[in-house]
Amino acid sequence: MKNIAIMGYGTIGSGVAEVLERNKEVIAKKAGDMVGVKYVLDLREFPGDPMEDKIVHDFSIIEKDPEVSMVIETMGGLNPAYPFVKASLKAGKHVATSNKALVAAYGTELLEIAREHHVNFFFEASVGGGIPIIRPIYTSLAGEEIEEITGILNGTTNFILTKMAKAGESFESALREAQALGYAERNPEADVEGHDTCRKIAILTAMATGHEVSYEHIYTEGITRITDVDFRYAEAMGTSVKLFGSSRIQGGNVHAFVAPVMIGKDHPLYSVDDVYNGILVKGNMLGTSMFYGSGAGKLPTASAVVADIVEALKAFDHHVEMGWDRENLTISPIDSFSFRCFVRVKGIAEKRIKEVEEVFGKVDVVELDHMDEFAVLTKAMTEEEYRLKAKQLPGIRQRIRAEFETV
Amino acid sequence: MKNIAIMGYGTIGSGVAEVLERNKEVIAKKAGDMVGVKYVLDLREFPGDPMEDKIVHDFSIIEKDPEVSMVIETMGGLNPAYPFVKASLKAGKHVATSNKALVAAYGTELLEIAREHHVNFFFEASVGGGIPIIRPIYTSLAGEEIEEITGILNGTTNFILTKMAKAGESFESALREAQALGYAERNPEADVEGHDTCRKIAILTAMATGHEVSYEHIYTEGITRITDVDFRYAEAMGTSVKLFGSSRIQGGNVHAFVAPVMIGKDHPLYSVDDVYNGILVKGNMLGTSMFYGSGAGKLPTASAVVADIVEALKAFDHHVEMGWDRENLTISPIDSFSFRCFVRVKGIAEKRIKEVEEVFGKVDVVELDHMDEFAVLTKAMTEEEYRLKAKQLPGIRQRIRAEFETV
Known part of the structure; x- marks a missing residue:
């Protein structure tokens, strides 16, 4: 015994x-x-x-x-x-x-x-x-250079985002429902502001690289600014918005972030809904693997x-x-990382598109009926580039990082 | 060294x-x-x-x-x-x-x-x-009574079925394409008849139960009888057909089979396409986990x-x-296992539905335009029950086992 x-x-x-x-x-x-x-x-x-x-x-x-x-x-x-x-x-x-x-x-x-x-x-x-992930990283992936780990790592926020996507609910109403079901705490900050996801991606990044990661160095943005209007565009485009914790490891350079990301149907994490978690791991020999299951409970x-x-x-x-080990991993600033951007702009697309493209270059336009705004999807640009460009365009109502090829 | x-x-x-x-x-x-x-x-x-x-x-x-x-x-x-x-x-x-x-x-x-x-x-x-599965079973799931393992375990057949589903191809034409791309061998029998999947689910079942499994005892049916017409119905219903290797373990009773199964969009293996593999594991404490990745290459x-x-x-x-260990696991005969059945019947639904329901009980009917046949989806029944009932109904063109709640 x-x-x-x-x-x-x-x-x-x-x-x-x-x-x-x-x-x-x-x-x-x-x-x-x-x-x-x-x-x-x-x-x-x-x-x-x-x-x-x-x-x-x-x-x-x-x-x-x-x-x-x-x-x-x-x-x-x-x-x-x-x-x-x-x-x-x-x-x-x-x-x-x-x-x-x-x-x-x-x-x-x-x-x-x-x-x-x-x-x-x-x-x-x-x-x-309950998803096996720590142990597979140090055993099953022992022969791999891990290039990416991206996960939906927090069941509470994934439940909220799923409710917003599938039932058209507002953030506030989906949060209240999550609280009523016991999925979210009375003070939901650790979940909805991304702090929980941040600690988890820090642990996964340390496992993947073999070096200490200070979670305070990871850019962290929660889901409180995502609205039901964003999901109306997402539905029209066949996309969804998920809270990602992600690390991209390339040639000694490590980018890590926590943020809502708009993804398409072909992304392996697209159909990870409700309180489930999903974790994608990309190895240089293995290609992409995905682990899915009950992230809490x-x-x-x-x-x-x-x-x-x-x-x-x-x-x-x-x-x-x-x-x-004790060697503290340098996390590259998010400013140098590139995303496409989903951007909602005030006004009428027809009238403003020239102005928008002068700032962002060629974009895809998405319009909904009866709106005093429209959305565009830019090409990939660094965070820094986006920030500088966005300053030149009045009337931006929202920006969500996006990772997919075509709409 | x-x-x-x-x-x-x-x-x-x-x-x-x-x-x-x-x-x-x-x-x-x-x-x-x-x-x-x-x-x-x-x-x-x-x-x-x-x-x-x-x-x-x-x-x-x-x-x-x-x-x-x-x-x-x-x-x-x-x-x-x-x-x-x-x-x-x-x-x-x-x-x-x-x-x-x-x-x-x-x-x-x-x-x-x-x-x-x-x-x-x-x-x-x-x-x-490349999917970590053997090691997770004996390490990460060490504390679990495993109740089910169901996998898309053969990339060749999954590629063929995906081509049939997405491009409307016939089995023969999808197989030729798989051969041209090097995914299928000149003699594709081991893949398309399910023998490869059978050996893999035998290994997984032995790992899950701790006892020897004779793969010859596992009911094995391949995909050669699946047609483009089946996929037209599947598309109309929002379902798909996948080749499953599966074991269901309940109270010392083990059912194992290899067969094409029709599944709905909410099944975790629904979006495992092309040459990818996916393996679902259900534990009595863990609930459902899923592992996804490159099944070959x-x-x-x-x-x-x-x-x-x-x-x-x-x-x-x-x-x-x-x-x-050496103790040979008894695999229960598939006759005692229950599935819903997708059944294509010759004739016109309106005229024959009464006859069909006299045989199978209440069914859901699916009709396509311009066909001299229709399809029904039965309630769950054992294989034996199905076989006996099917004899009473002339004009059955196809039967595919189905696992989903609603159409």
């Missing part, structure tokens, strides 16, 4: 206990031994819960118990998750976490401590919920944690080399 | 040499050592090729050289691949293969020999080309082989427990 401790008995933590119980036979077979929960650390009591007897309030009980082989961190936040995880690794215990904030902020240090103490620090569940996320538990416990004395 | 030998210098074998050379730095970093090709076994000579000096014609040179840590089998077929792989494992060398026929026929024995000799027998490239497949090389060489003395 291998004993683990779960820190934080919320949604994910209780999900881990549930998966371990419901699938205990297959897990024992894969891990080579039964896996039992010895302690659950939480401030609360859980009378009547199957874990009732295992609840402890003092981390040092876990830290000092040599029978605890592995600690599962599902508390979220940085404090006390960070000191507790650090102490667990130093005590020679494997750690698995679902906490993207922790991994994005302290991953480098925690990976180093794990290496020094010959244990594992795993975080499959921190990105893409109690049991899918818990299942990813359990995969980490099995990997750590089956090769008990084996440190799995993965992650990244 | 770790030395490997490549057996078979065809498309995949030369691809492996190319990936090892082009990505040598990232591979050395991940494997913890440089990886060099010491021998290439082939009957032919390759004057002017970078591997020219490494060509050998005698397997025993590889077998007897203690410097060769790992053997890559990319010859295809069973003979001499089978005896050579067996001898390599017995000589204490790791083996990776891209050969699905070998794995489907002799996987059980080769996995046992690998275990006994504490080496690894890996075969990521045997299913789904020189470099993507070689990249999957290189991932096996890195995993074997980085944990050099470490046997990775994976695969299946």
Whole structure:
């Protein structure tokens, strides 16, 4: 029997206990031994819960118990998750976490401590919920130079954008619906402003390059400025708007950003709807792969944690080399990155098109009925170019970065 | 430096040499050592090729050289691949293969020999080309009871079906095009009759259940009876027809089949087109995941082989427990499995619908203009039920299994 401790008995933590119980036979077979929960650390009591007897309030009980082989961190936040995880690794215990904030902020240090103490620090569940992505990057794609990772990494914003696209809802109304269904928090900022996606793409970029990524260096723009009018144009064009976290790696140059992007039907992420996540990975030999699944949710996320538990416990004395080193990756400024632009302009296309093309060059025009505006789709230009040009054109109401060949 | 030998210098074998050379730095970093090709076994000579000096014609040179840590089998077929792989494992060398026929026929024995000799027998490239699927099943999904694996596993047939769907081509003309492009062989039977898909779903089913699967027990039907007329109905209904290899695992009961299936737009595999592959995996905790990518091709497949090389060489003395045991899995007969059925019937719907519904119960009717026939979509029924009922209805021209809720 291998004993683990779960820190934080919320949604994910209780999900881990549930998966371990419901699938205990297959897990024992894969891990080579039964896996039992010895302690659950939480401030609360859980009378009547199957874990009732295992609840402890003092981390040092876990830290000092040599029978605890592995600690599962599902508390979220940085404090006390960070000191507790650090102490667990130093005590020679494997750690698995679902906490993207922790991994994005302290991953480098925690990976180093794990290496020094010959244990594992795993975080499959921190990105893409139940979608296998961290492990495929360091195993299945081990022979690849990764050139691009682009993901729909946040289920809440993808639900909101899907509602806006399919039901014509406004951002505010779609957000309220997401909150009513429990998909969005009362304070939705971390999701809708792109901060959650930013931490996830930072972790994926560090995995892909092998170097530390400071998430603060990644240009991040959320979805709060996307409107139902944008989606009326998108529908007319057969396109959609998705919140991307993306890294493009070319010749030592890394561009990374979080922003809404307009894509066409032929994009592999086009049909990733609702709370689902999708992650596209482009390798120099492999071409494009795509991973799709439940990006959040109690049991899918818990299942990813359990995969980490099995990997750590089956090769008990084996440190799995993965992650990244201390060298901080330079992220190129977004100013030098190129996109096509979807731009909505006040006025009548017929009257203003000459003026628009004098600024942006040849564009494709999209008009809707009964509007006092029109939209154009420019050729690709750098962010800097766009900013300079846009200043010369009065009446721009919206600009969304676009990635597709033809309308 | 770790030395490997490549057996078979065809498309995949030369691809492996190319990936090892082009990505040598990232591979050395991940494997913890440089990886060099010491021998290439082939009957032919390759004057002017970078591997020219490494060509050998005698397997025993590889077998007897203690410097060769790992053997890559990319010859295809069973003979001499089978005896050579067996001898390599017995000589204490790791083996990776891209050969699905070998794995489907002799996987059980080769996995046992690998275990006994504490080496690894890996075969990521045997299913789904470059798509990571074998490894995710035994690592990322280690905590799951897998309930379903359904895949578009053969690029050739998917290319043909895509041409038929998008360009209205007949089967014969789409097949000729696939042959002209080199996607289909002169003798296309293994692809179009579903034999290739059958071996792949057998391997995936064995991975998912941990037990040996005899591919001969899997009901297998190819795409040769699918016509352009079927696709005209599919277009009218907003559906498509794909060749599925599928296993459904429920309470110890395993149904497996290879057959064309009509699916709707909401199916995760609906938009897997051309030579791409897609594999859907349903776990009891995880829900549905989908893996998408290049199912064939020189470099993507070689990249999957290189991932096996890195995993074997980085944990050099470490046997990775994976695969299946000797217990032969009972595959339930397809007769007891249920599908909805798309059925084309001779005559005029208005006149014959009463007769059709007396046989099949309530159906949805689909009519095209200027046809001497119509189609219906039945409720779900077992294969056996369908067969018995179909006998009572004269003039059935086609039946395609269907999996979708509404038309």
